[in-house]
Amino acid sequence: MTGGALAFCLIMVTGLVALIMANGLGFFWPGDIYRFTLKDGREIAGQLVEREQIPGSDTNVPGGLFRIKVKQANRDLYGTDFVWIDESAITKKDKPADAILIHRREWGDFIGVIVEVTDAGKSVAKGPQEGLKFLKSLLPQADATLAAIYAIEKGDIGQINYRQDALRLEIKKLEIKGEGARFKKAGIEAQIAELGKQYAIQSARIDELKKKQTANVKLTAAGGVEKELPLQTVVRVISPNTEGVIGKTLIYMERLWEFLSGDPREANTEGGVFPAIFGTVMLVLIMSVIVTPFGVVAAFYLREYAKQGTLVSIVRIAVNNLAGVPSIVFGVFGVGFFIYFVGGGLDRMFFPERLPAPTFGTGGILWASLTLALLTLPVVIVSTEEGLAQIPKGLREASLALGATKFETTWRVALPAALPSIMTGLILAMARAAGEVAPLMITGVVKLAPALPLDGYWPFVHLERKFMHLGFHIYDVGFQSPNVDAARPMVYTTTLLLLLIVVFLTLGAIMTRNRLRKKFAGSAV
């Protein structure tokens, strides 16, 4: 019976993971491009996505008729990325060797055949083969230019921006104080103007770099439409029909790396998820740092110091019940107490110059972490208490008999002995926190955060900032993106990533626990 239940659970879990992996892992693999010629003379080129039986068709034809879903890309030309084709309408199907797939920075993928590559209006390479070779040789240079522009935008201009913001706040502060404001204000305004000039210099540098972007590639898409793409909009060029397995694997790795380390593009439906990974991990770590001391201290009090009686029992029942409260309730509490009450109070006291724009009085990574800490507090308390209950009475009594005070006994004897249990509680807490989305949605997660909560500007850790989260990313891309068909594989891949991160964080904690156990086993007797 019990074995059967366990087996059933395991089958369900592996099934789920397998489903996610099957749907998510194939996302980066460049599939072959087929060209279909239809009965009505139309031509459609694209990658095969799925094949299904037309419902009800098996009544007339034995075995039934099938239709296929093809990713034809070229959203700007055709209106949609995907199209269903009845197999009975196809007269010819082949794999043209010169069909290429281009990943673009905007409008999704492009599938077509190269006509020519031009630079500054002059044709430099004609035809599919030569064009592809030339295009591939030009790309690194174009990428370097883009990287240089990005560096100026994020580095130099970011710096100017940061200082301008600080100065503007300084002015507002002076205005609120109102003393000798005019004299100082003029000085600060001069500084802002000076920074404005520096910005002009930097943006001129960007313009200079943009002048280098002169190369274009002209392609024909299926159906004979011509399209010219500027080279800087091209992320990579793939020729899936001629590429071997090794080449495709390299592309796969490259895209995987882009996914893990890149910034999101096109309203999060393309590009990478690095800010979301960062936000998730940072959230869980801050939550752990907050929840452990609180949970442990509470458990020690309940078990070691408090007089066991009705009151403690009631508290204990309350703590256990807290574990069963729906997470969204914690979220609402977080909004009401942390954000509006504590955060709003902090704003009025310390950041009056920024009002009405709130600093701490709006969702942020600190409030989200605190909410999650509350949510996972019962787990830590309960498991710490369990650990304390398991310590043999003799151990404590021996310590007391040797003349140690109660505090020394708790600190030197009980705490180390309970450490593995505390870690177990923390592991469970982390696993729960990493998967939680509902309370985060109202306490600080956003679709696209302009900056990471950790950066190079003082005070380096910006706990008031909003952040991105993998769980929310899954929700957002899966339920809200207009081009769901194109975004769905991304949902699976992100889910897989979230699972991996949870496993990774938990493994880290388990390893720490094992080390502690060994240490304890050596010193206990």
Next chain:
Amino acid sequence: MYFIRKPAIVLAVAVALAAANTAGAQTVAVDAKIPAYKPAQGVSGNISSVGSDSLNNLMTLWSEGFQKAYPNVKVQIEGKGSSTAPPALISGTAQLGPMSRAMKSSEIDDFEKKYGYKPTVIKTAVDALAVFVNKDNPVKSMSLAQVDAAFSKGRLRKGADDIKTWDQLGLTGEWAGKPVSLYGRNSASGTYGFFKEHALNKGDYKDTVKEQPGSAAVVQGVTVDRYSMGYSGIGYTTPGVRAVPLSEKTGGKVFEATPENSYSGEYPLSRFLYVYINKAPGKPLDPIVKEFIKLVLSKNGQEVVVKDGYYPLPASVTAEELKKLD
């Protein structure tokens, strides 16, 4: 003029639309008379937007474009439903309030109480709210009364009996007797409110409508569930679903959800997508907000509208909206 009770989008402008018909889908072109965006000097700072989730993607795409023009500007976007925009504008936490429906008079009153003037509304795009069915569904067209009879408990349009199965919509064969499974949006969304007001005549939804957290979820539900019907913005169309042509009156002329029919107001469920801003009359607008709206109403901004699947504004409307900024 600030809010229209019934946004029948009647535009007396012939709009040049290149509707190339390939593979059954349409590509919409931006009105050639709309000028491209020219970045201004001296724009810097932060801007924050709180509001509609239907407009969430559009806002994100616009802000991507805005940051390209002004690398020194930070844009923050939150989209949790149209109802979240007015409080954020009133408290000053957001400068932009995207909404997929017009503000209610109570919301405008709250704003006016705080500031002494009304919020300024900017039309940013045209959306046709579509009734989607599965791609295999042969239903030819529906009248709004039928839509009401399918989705609403109250049936305030009084046009038809309660529609529960597909044969009541004239389908035969395997479809006859199959119950209509309904998909809709959650109550915080402007799409929910608009559909309730304009398709159901403010009647209540049936309890069997499966409320989804996003428009894409509605479309996915209809894709998978063969005997279903759902509503959401036309921008979410995928090849797995089909938008049913609608008629205002039972037996009246049927119109497809196309840009032309939406502009002319003949498609019964077309609407504008708005961005609300806080502009004191007679005072210049914060340059960063002004430039953002200018970008939205430019050729670049309207191309983004097309990219996101909605319909762009005609030049006459963008010109009128731009006047509101001065």
